[in-house]
Amino acid sequence: MITKLIKKAKRLVEENRVKPVVIHSNGAMLFEVEGDTKLHEVLIKSDNTIVCDCDYHLTTGRVCSHILAVILFLAKEHDHENKTEQKSE
Ligand SMILES: [Zn+2]
Numbered sequence: 001m002i003t004k005l006i007k008k009a010k011r012l013v014e015e016n017r018v019k020p021v022v023i024h025s026n027g028a029m030l031f032e033v034e035g036d037t038k039l040h041e042v043l044i045k046s047d048n049t050i051v052c053d054c055d056y057h058l059t060t061g062r063v064c065s066h067i068l069a070v071i072l073f074l075a076k077e078h079d080h081e082n083k084t085e086q087k088s089e
Contacts, residue, residue, distance in 0.1 A: 009068035018073040031073070033066040040066045 012018055017034035024030075026046040033040045035054065042052045050067050051057065057064040 005063070005065045005068055008065040009072050012065065012069035013072045013076065018069050031070045033069050035066060042066050042070045044070070 012033060012035075019032045019034075020029065021032050021041075022030040024046070028046045029044045031042045031044075033042055033052075040052055040054050042050065044050050050063075050070070052064050052066045054064055054066055056062070057067065
C-alpha cells in the first residue's frame with residue numbers, strides 16, 4: 001500500500017503538481033497539491049505536524065499521497081540546494 005502511495009506522490013512531484021503557497025515566519029509552510037480530482041492543501045505546522053484536507057487523511061489520519069508528495073518535493077529542493085552548495089565550493 002505504501003509503495004502505491006509513493007508511486008503516486010512521485011508522479012505528482014514529477015508533473016509539477018506541488019506548489020509552495022505560503023511560508024510563515026514561524027516555519028509553518030502551506031502547499032497546494034493538484035490531486036487527480038481536486039486541489040488539496042497540505043500544511044506543515046511549525047511543530048512538524050503535517051495535515052492535508054483530503055478525505056483520506058481527514059478520516060484515517062494516515063499519510064496520504066499529497067503529504068508524501070510535499071515531503072518528496074522538499075527532499076528534492078534540499079538535494080538541489082546541496083548540489084549548488086557543492087558547486088560553489
Ligand atoms: Zn491528502
